[in-house]
Amino acid sequence: MADADAIAFLQKQTTADGTSLYGHLTRVLSKVLGEKPNEAVDLLETSLLVKKTAFEAQESAPLVPVSATADAAKTVATATLFGNPDLPIDPETGEPIESEATNDYEAEDVVGNGRLFDALGVGLGTHEMYNIALTLKKLGEDPKRGVQNVRFFGKFFGLYADYYVFETTINDMPTIPEAPEGSVPYEDNTGTNEHVYFVCNYLGGPMTQLPIVTPDQIKAARLLKKLLTGRLDSLVSTYPLFPGNEANYLRAQIARIACTTVLAPNGQFTTNDENEPEPNEEFEGLPGRDLAETSNWVHKLPHIKKQGRCVVHKREEPEDDENFEFTEEEQEEGPEPLTSVEDDTPIADGSPAWTPLYSSSNEGVKYQVGGLRSNLWPGAYVSGKDKQSASIYVGWGIKNAPFVPLPPPDIAQEFDQALVESLELPPKPEEPEEKEEEEEN
Known part of the structure; x- marks a missing residue:
């Protein structure tokens, strides 16, 4: 087989993820020449082993993605509805505990x-x-x-x-x-x-x-x-x-x-x-x-x-209240x-x-x-x-009727601060007479 035919064959044989053998060997050799490790042969074997493991993991992966934990719990709960439930085991005897008689309904x-x-x-x-x-x-x-x-x-x-x-x-x-x-x-x-x-x-x-x-x-x-x-x-x-x-x-x-x-x-x-x-x-x-x-x-x-x-x-209608009326x-x-x-x-x-x-x-x-x-x-x-x-x-538990939100409650009245001041504060003191006489002089 000529060199061109051999290279073409290596480039043609690809894995499931689209990587060819020629491309994989090229990246490994480039890494070896660039880093020049002491155990180059071991590095080549490791690269081939990792590639094989990844391919097998991809082949064994489920076609349908695994559902979330909450969905899995729902599935298990629904599955338990079918068939008879497993009876609990008595830890002392190791025998199943008899369940109570079912209710009639x-x-x-x-x-x-x-x-x-x-x-x-x-x-x-x-x-x-x-x-x-x-x-x-x-x-x-x-x-x-x-x-x-x-x-x-x-x-x-x-x-x-x-x-x-x-x-x-x-x-x-x-x-x-x-x-x-x-x-x-x-x-x-x-x-x-x-x-x-x-x-x-x-x-x-x-x-x-x-x-x-x-x-x-x-x-x-x-x-x-x-x-x-x-x-x-x-x-x-x-x-x-x-x-x-x-x-x-x-x-x-x-x-x-x-x-x-x-x-x-x-x-x-x-x-x-x-x-x-x-x-x-x-x-x-x-x-x-x-x-x-x-x-x-x-x-x-x-x-x-x-x-x-x-x-x-x-x-109850009171006896003494003549003006009582029901709402x-x-x-x-x-x-x-x-x-x-x-x-x-x-x-x-x-x-x-x-x-x-x-x-x-x-x-x-x-x-x-x-x-x-x-x-x-x-x-x-x-x-x-x-x-x-x-x-x-x-x-959804929603009634088909016009929804008119209730208005907010009335705003509270302002506190009558002026009235408080006039009642609680002491009267304004008068100016002393001595001060007035000095001002006249």
């Missing part, structure tokens, strides 16, 4: 509800609904929680993390504290506090029980428009001041959204002698396409009054239970409160799914077919 068909929303092109998708169903199962079977009923409420988006919200009733309902003197009492496991809510930032992650909601928090939330951060202990830095942190603010938004957008097909519930909703055993369901009409849906939960409660609290909030009379959605007030721009949704524009298609989309709370949907129906919320 009731739940909606989460995967079936996901299919209803998929048919309408809304919701979170079948894949995520499967993971939600497993997370719900983990929450319901936890004997420490004591869940009786559980439902997937929805997903709130946050700036740094999201919230998956689960609506439950538990065996040991939380003890409602007494409200401060002079304020409106809290609802005792009824109305806005009828359910207990659990949230997690990612499916399979740790669950946190949200606190109860107070009337003052609901009234303050109505005056705000704020994005969630995804951190429950974050401060809600707003004006007017919100009485609580982000966990309280999220709980107030859940109560407002639930009482407005959680619906039931007309006829699924009836009212009893105490004017409270109860299931109707004779309900036969409605065709899916009929459930795209507002006249076929009713509000399942009671309306929140201006007072921040579902049931208005009235003060406007105490005189409010809300809508009756199971009010039709057709009577909902349109939003600010005049659009209807709800928009119909169909799984197909063709009326002749069988087994259709129908539903409604809330225009007041973007991200709230209801869907149904026959006897199955569901409600879900997927959004």
Whole structure:
């Protein structure tokens, strides 16, 4: 082989990173001639070894970059939802510790509800609904929680993390504290506090029980428009001041959204002698396409009054005060239970409160799914077919209404400094007579 052919061959044979053997040997020889080391042969062998190791490391590198630590934690948490968890080992005996018996609970068909929303092109998708169903199962079977009923409420988006919200009733309902003197009492496991809510930032992650909601928090939330951060202990830095942190603010938004957008097909519930909703055993369901009409849906939960409660609290009327009058909030009379959605007030721009949704524009298609989309709370949907129906919320927790910030408080009056000086300072002394006589002379 001629010298030109040999050089051409060495220049042609390149590695994966584009470096030829001729180029690599040229750089090594230049380094040897420039530095003139004592162990030139060892330097040549080391250079070839390093080049081979780098090439092998590049060949074995994963095609997909390794995700961040937070994403890896989410992946591991979601993976633990599948299969049976490993039992802890007793350090003394080395045997697995028997787990407690699972809790008995009731739940909606989460995967079936996901299919209803998929048919309408809304919701979170079948894949995520499967993971939600497993997370719900983990929450319901936890004997420490004591869940009786559980439902997937929805997903709130946050700036740094999201919230998956689960609506439950538990065996040991939380003890409602007494409200401060002079304020409106809290609802005792009824109305806005009828359910207990659990949230997690990612499916399979740790669950946190949200606190109860107070009337003052609901009234303050109505005056705000704020994005969630995804951190429950974050401060809600707003004006007017919100009485609580982000966990309280999220709980107030859940109560407002639930009482407005959680619906039931007309006829699924009836009212009893105490004017409270109860299931109707004779309900036969409605065709899916009929459930795209507002006249076929009713509000399942009671309306929140201006007072921040579902049931208005009235003060005791004093016997001696003839001029006593109830406030406007105490005189409010809300809508009756199971009010039709057709009577909902349109939003600010005049659009209807709800928009119909169909799984197909063709009326002749069988087994259709129908539903409604809330225009007041973007991200709230209801869907149904026959006897199955569901409600879900997927959004930022922002109401579609004009936001008018409250004006700042009145400027405090200036301190009457002149009056203070005239009252507190001693009178000005008169000039002595001797001084006056000297001036005359």
